[in-house]
Every structure is written in structure tokens, then in C-alpha cells.
Amino acid sequence: MKQYFKLLTILILSIFLFSCESSDDPDLTPVQEEFPDLQIFVDRFVEEAQLRGYTLDLSNVDAEYTDELTRNDITFCGIGYVNFQQTGRRTVLISKAEYCAWATKSDLERENLFFHELGHAVLNLPHDNALKCDGKPLSMMTEQFNTFEIYKEGEEELRTYYLDELFDRLVANEQCIDFGQDFGQDPVFFANDMSDPSWNFSNDNGNYQVSRGVHENSETTYLGISSEGNGQNTGYIYKQLDAPNIPEGASVTLRTKVNAENLQGPGVAIALRVYEREIGTTGATTTESHLLSTEPNPVSGDLNDYVMELTLPNFTRKTIFMIPFAVMMPGTEGQAYFDDFEIIVEDMP
Structure with missing residues (x-):
């Protein structure tokens, strides 16, 4: 009986240890929260600013979800306000609407859109549709590209450039810029x-x-x-x-x-x-x-x-x-x- 009990104990312990080891398997993808607290992205923006020499206190910024975003009969997935009419505060609104698919976006895709809207709400930037000579947007403040995908997974150097340019527009002068015309021929x-x-x-x-x-x-x-x-x-x-x-x-x-x-x-x-x-x-x-x-x-x-x-x-x-x-x-x-x-x-x- 004692040997049987000892064997059973070892078997149970082995199953427990196997289960713990399996939970750490790198092939398992954790379930992503559909609508995480947007403060995550505000705090990350502050960290990126700090890396570029800016100390920001964004406690005056409201970041909220809304069921749908419509302005002048046009739907949006996100809007950044320097001065939100209802509160007078800097505000970012993110749409939960199915056509935006925020719930299924990756963390980096969400960051793309949210940082774009903070460009409006916190950095007072308008849209900028200029292009690089390779056809990519010169700024992540573009409105002519998919705002969720200005930079993607594995494009860390590109991400660094776009965030650098967000805080310092002169950074773009280091790029080959498509000015859309030859000013020497057509001024x-x-x-x-x-x-x-x-x-x-x-x-x-x-x-x-x-x-x-x-x-x-x-x-x-x-x-x-x-x-x-x-x-x-x-x-x-x-x-x-x-x-x-x-x-x-x-x-x-x-x-x-x-x-x-x-x-x-x-x-x-x-x-x-x-x-x-x-x-x-x-x-x-x-x-x-x-x-x-x-x-x-x-x-x-x-x-x-x-x-x-x-x-x-x-x-x-x-x-x-x-x-x-x-x-x-x-x-x-x-x-x-x-x-x-x-x-x-x-x-x-």
C-alpha cells in the first residue's frame, strides 16, 4: 500500500510539473485584451518623448473609447482633439466600431493609430501627406495611408524615424523628399x-x-x-x-x-x-x-x-x-x- 501511495504521489507531481512547463511554451500566444486601458499608450508616448529629450505630463489628456466616431458624416477609427469641445481638454477618442477592428489589432497597430492621434491632440500637428522618394509617407501624420500600419513588426528603424519626426519635423530633412513638383520648372x-x-x-x-x-x-x-x-x-x-x-x-x-x-x-x-x-x-x-x-x-x-x-x-x-x-x-x-x-x-x- 505504501509503495502504491508513493507511486501515485510521484505521478501526480509529474503531471503538475509537466503542466507548469507547458504553460511556458513559447509557441503559445497569450490572449490579447480586446479593449485595453488606453492609458497604456499614453504612458508609452511619454516614454518615447523622454527618449527624445522631452518631459511630458499628460495627466491633462483624456483617452476614451466610443461606440462610433462620426464627424461631418464621415466615420473615423480615432480622433485627436487639442481642445475637445465638451471638456476643453486634450482628448483622444478610439472607436469600438466593427469596421475599425480595434479588438483584433496587434499592440503595434494600435500604437500606430494612437500615436497619430496624440500627434494631433498633444503635439498640435495637422495632417501631413508628403511622401518620401520611395513612396512611403514622410510623416506618420499622413491621412492617405492605413494609419494602423505606418510601421510594422520588424521595422524598428522605421518606427524610430517616424517617432523622431513626430517630435522634431526637421528630422524629415534627412530623407529624400518627394515635393510633388520641380520648383525650378514650376515655381x-x-x-x-x-x-x-x-x-x-x-x-x-x-x-x-x-x-x-x-x-x-x-x-x-x-x-x-x-x-x-x-x-x-x-x-x-x-x-x-x-x-x-x-x-x-x-x-x-x-x-x-x-x-x-x-x-x-x-x-x-x-x-x-x-x-x-x-x-x-x-x-x-x-x-x-x-x-x-x-x-x-x-x-x-x-x-x-x-x-x-x-x-x-x-x-x-x-x-x-x-x-x-x-x-x-x-x-x-x-x-x-x-x-x-x-x-x-x-x-x-
Whole structure:
């Protein structure tokens, strides 16, 4: 009986030891949590920032799941807000919707999307659709590629580059960049294209009338501003250009030809505002790096293809967006046309 008991004990102990050893088998894949606490990715982002010399306190950032993300009738898998309307806080929302398949994504795929949204919410970055010469996105802030797969398993060097560029946009200058055009042959970076609806204006409560169109007699595009002289503030038309894909060190000129008949009062002007971001402890702040304007010296009277231009002599990829303006000054009476309103890129280094 004692020998039988001893044999049974050894057998039970062997089964137990075998079971423990089997649980450590490297071929067994652990079950991944479908909707882990998103703070995991916030903390990882802080660690990546620390590796690059930035100390972040992101306790002011909300990271939450939502059943579905829709904005302007468009569905999203993630959205990053610098200032979420409902709370006034930096916020990242991740969709649980089946079409996003977050529950089945790998940890690295989830990191891709989440870091992209933190680029918006914490680093104040717009989308950047520039390409490398090999066709890959220049920045993980692209919106033209699968945001879950900007870098993949085994692409550690690529991951390092994209995170480096996320915190320092100048890192991209070490890459071969596809600028989308040969500025030596075609220097026009931006023009008043009538197929582009995303222009904005300020009419000072209706004291200015603004328009965009094409002159029938010449097929020249124009920005038009008119007033009866009642404007108390400036009237203007403008367009925000996010992440301009322009060579480092190039000369950038805003240029237009103004036409008007008997424009009375102070007159019209143009302006160019340029913005960068500065990363602080609680996230980035957006600051104006340059303000170029002819507003101190507006023009009026009879104007026939009067050339107005402003030049930024040394463009930098630190620029996250720039805004060109066509302006009518307060107290001006009459109508002015800003023809061939465009931005020219010249003098590449």
C-alpha cells in the first residue's frame, strides 16, 4: 500500500510539473485584451518623448473609447482633439466600431493609430501627406495611408524615424523628399484654384462682400472684396495651408495683381502668417513665427494689375501651417480684385 501511495504521489507531481512547463511554451500566444486601458499608450508616448529629450505630463489628456466616431458624416477609427469641445481638454477618442477592428489589432497597430492621434491632440500637428522618394509617407501624420500600419513588426528603424519626426519635423530633412513638383520648372506652390472650396472669409457682420471667381474676358481667377465704406474692422479672404511641402531654406513669396477702379479710403493689402509649434510639459503650443503684411501701406485709387508681394526668405519645415490673406482695410469704399493670387517657391538651397 505504501509503495502504491508513493507511486501515485510521484505521478501526480509529474503531471503538475509537466503542466507548469507547458504553460511556458513559447509557441503559445497569450490572449490579447480586446479593449485595453488606453492609458497604456499614453504612458508609452511619454516614454518615447523622454527618449527624445522631452518631459511630458499628460495627466491633462483624456483617452476614451466610443461606440462610433462620426464627424461631418464621415466615420473615423480615432480622433485627436487639442481642445475637445465638451471638456476643453486634450482628448483622444478610439472607436469600438466593427469596421475599425480595434479588438483584433496587434499592440503595434494600435500604437500606430494612437500615436497619430496624440500627434494631433498633444503635439498640435495637422495632417501631413508628403511622401518620401520611395513612396512611403514622410510623416506618420499622413491621412492617405492605413494609419494602423505606418510601421510594422520588424521595422524598428522605421518606427524610430517616424517617432523622431513626430517630435522634431526637421528630422524629415534627412530623407529624400518627394515635393510633388520641380520648383525650378514650376515655381507655383499654391494658387486660387476654383475647384478648391475650402476658403474662409471675414465680412465684419456684412460690411464687406467677398467672392471668388474667374474674369470672363481673361479666364483669370480672382478674389474679390467690396464695401460701401462701413467696415469697422478689416474684411479678408484666407486659406490655411497645412504642413506645406516646401524645401528647407527656400524663398516663399505671396504674390497677386490687384485691379480696382476709383477705390476710396485706405485701400487693400495682403498678408502672410506662418505658424510653428513649441513642445512644453503639458503638450505643444502653436505660435506665430512670422507675420508679413502690407497693411501698414495699403493701396487705393485706380489700380491696373498692381503687383503686391511679400517674401519669406528662409522657409523651414518647422512650419506646421501658413495662411495667406487678401485684405480690405476699414473705411474703404469700392471693389478690388486680387488676380492670380498665388504662392511662389524659389531660390532652393
